[in-house]
Amino acid sequence: MNFLQVIFRGLWRRPVRTGLTVLGIAIGIAAVVALVGMASGYEKSVVDQLDTVGIDVVVSNMQGGIMPKAFEESVREEIASMPGVGEANATLMQMLSVEDAPMMVVYGREWESFTWEQLQVVDGRMPRDARENAVVLGKLAAEVLGKKTGDKLQVEALEFDVVGIVDGKSVLENGAINMALPRFQAASGYEGRANFINIRVTDGLPPEGIESLCRDIEARHPGLRAVQAGEVVGTSQGFRMAQAMSWSTSLLALVVGVLGVMNTMLMSVFERKHEIGVLLALGWSRARIMSLILCESAVMGFLGGVVGVVLGAVTLAILEQTPFVRGFLEPDLGWTLALQAVLIAVAVGIVSGLYPAWRSSRLSPSTALQG
Amino acid sequence: MSAPAVPSGEIVYEAAGLTKEYDDGRVAALRGVDLTIGQGEFVSIVGPSGCGKTTLLNMLGLLDRPSSGKLHFRGRDLSGIGDPAAYRAREIGFIFQSFHLLPNFTVEENVQMPMFGLPGSPRERRARAVELLEAVGLGHRLDHLPVKLSGGERQRAAIARSLANRPAILLADEPTGNLDSKNSAHVMDILLRLREEHRVTLVMVTHDQELARHGTRIVRIKDGQIVSAS
Ligand SMILES: Nc1ncnc2c1ncn2[C@@H]1O[C@H](COP(=O)(O)OP(=O)(O)O)[C@@H](O)[C@H]1O
Numbered sequence A: 001m002n003f004l005q006v007i008f009r010g011l012w013r014r015p016v017r018t019g020l021t022v023l024g025i026a027i028g029i030a031a032v033v034a035l036v037g038m039a040s041g042y043e044k045s046v047v048d049q050l051d052t053v054g055i056d057v058v059v060s061n062m063q064g065g066i067m068p069k070a071f072e073e074s075v076r077e078e079i080a081s082m083p084g085v086g087e088a089n090a091t092l093m094q095m096l097s098v099e100d101a102p103m104m105v106v107y108g109r110e111w112e113s114f115t116w117e118q119l120q121v122v123d124g125r126m127p128r129d130a131r132e133n134a135v136v137l138g139k140l141a142a143e144v145l146g147k148k149t150g151d152k153l154q155v156e157a158l159e160f161d162v163v164g165i166v167d168g169k170s171v172l173e174n175g176a177i178n179m180a181l182p183r184f185q186a187a188s189g190y191e192g193r194a195n196f197i198n199i200r201v202t203d204g205l206p207p208e209g210i211e212s213l214c215r216d217i218e219a220r221h222p223g224l225r226a227v228q229a230g231e232v233v234g235t236s237q238g239f240r241m242a243q244a245m246s247w248s249t250s251l252l253a254l255v256v257g258v259l260g261v262m263n264t265m266l267m268s269v270f271e272r273k274h275e276i277g278v279l280l281a282l283g284w285s286r287a288r289i290m291s292l293i294l295c296e297s298a299v300m301g302f303l304g305g306v307v308g309v310v311l312g313a314v315t316l317a318i319l320e321q322t323p324f325v326r327g328f329l330e331p332d333l334g335w336t337l338a339l340q341a342v343l344i345a346v347a348v349g350i351v352s353g354l355y356p357a358w359r360s361s362r363l364s365p366s367t368a369l370q371g
Numbered sequence B: 001m002s003a004p005a006v007p008s009g010e011i012v013y014e015a016a017g018l019t020k021e022y023d024d025g026r027v028a029a030l031r032g033v034d035l036t037i038g039q040g041e042f043v044s045i046v047g048p049s050g051c052g053k054t055t056l057l058n059m060l061g062l063l064d065r066p067s068s069g070k071l072h073f074r075g076r077d078l079s080g081i082g083d084p085a086a087y088r089a090r091e092i093g094f095i096f097q098s099f100h101l102l103p104n105f106t107v108e109e110n111v112q113m114p115m116f117g118l119p120g121s122p123r124e125r126r127a128r129a130v131e132l133l134e135a136v137g138l139g140h141r142l143d144h145l146p147v148k149l150s151g152g153e154r155q156r157a158a159i160a161r162s163l164a165n166r167p168a169i170l171l172a173d174e175p176t177g178n179l180d181s182k183n184s185a186h187v188m189d190i191l192l193r194l195r196e197e198h199r200v201t202l203v204m205v206t207h208d209q210e211l212a213r214h215g216t217r218i219v220r221i222k223d224g225q226i227v228s229a230s
């Protein structure tokens, strides 16, 4: 028999209690994995999208809540004329409930701008011009909405013809409804307004040049923020809020996990007072008994972590199929996150074992033997 | 019995004016015990219930500290020992009235318990446990849990366990107190045999005058004091 077997035997004394404690940690870890996986999935899909569309700088008004506030479309011409700007176009983007889908991304894209370029028609055709009452659906959006070419689609005040299905090469693009900017402005009541300016900088503009361009834009248009593609996610209000929420939820889950393990181990130390007294009489040092208790709780943390990662992965897989998430992001559970989650769980176990271990070391052997 | 009051060989324990108080002095369990125990002795300790026998044994095994008085082990002051665990691990084997086997470990695993922290691989630990259990006639019970054993078998397993760490001293607190006379005699035979084989010093608390007579010396305690040491 080795020490590890002694540890498992200790945990196996009360299989149900140990199991429930492990499950408690597992649920906490699953929450962490699911939330962080969603957040990083969202981050990845935004970066992915900007990358495939080839956007270098995004200008928006971040003072609003989750959706940036709309501003005059004419800002685009002023920005387009600035040195360093290769191309600039305006986009109106909203998250709307469309027909039966609770939340869809709808883009009004400036006609003949580069943001249309990466959309590949897989069925039907593109709109003929900026005036046609037409939408093209990303292939995921088509699936979520249950629409095909030739169907009608009600978006806010107007009814549109679905003229084509497109592949946009990224989750966010594939999950979106696309139409010409003026049509969406008309449908949503935002005439003459947009909430994003997408910029491609001139070829060969160095990073410092892009940075000073961003600062120039912000200086000229108070209230607007110009953000380089790589930093869009980190500076978005909505994302920051979601991130803060997921972290506080995770923290709460972990605190609950710690209390659960601590309670279990304290009960275990209390119940095993006599056994601990016997081990002390048999020559076990207090340090060895403390490490037994600590290892038992660390093992519970480890088991909870492994089960939690599996539960989290299952949760992400289920979430991925819900209409709410589909088309926004591909949940992202990498090995790093899995490993981090297990390490966090082991840390939870060790932290929760500290006090019970200390308590066990305070037992007087003669009293413990009597009791 | 004509064993000398003070042993002639090497002295193992030397206690002088040993007292132990509980509950802030309201209970005096030991009241000035002077006792010398020599290497290889078998000291029987007798006395009425509550007279302080267990307390004295706990002092010798450092399961508890005296309130006052001196206790030397091979000339070394035991009150100066910071971690008594190492002393117990190297020198002491305990046998209790109610066996104190760990319920969720097999008999063989119970015997391995005192060997943790001592040199030796898990394989060597197991081999020694098996050997000791065979010596007490439990070779066929290795993988049983303690609940499956009779009282006599449990105490035999506990005796095997007490020798696992090759102790110099065995401290036995009423080892036959929970056994019927037949099992009692059997356990006592084994204990006497193993004491010879392993050349251990044995300090045994007992109620039984008959069993006490097996000792090389009998120490009588009353109200926390030694009343006679034959
Ligand atoms: N932990 C303790 N707290 C208070 N009193 C104790 C404690 N341990 C023993 N005593 C008291 O000390 C006296 C001696 O106890 P003990 O050594 O167990 O007697 P014996 O083993 O001879 O029956 C008894 O009166 C007992 O009640």
Ligand SMILES: [Mg+2]
Pocket: B053, B054, B055, B173
């Ligand atoms: Mg007693």
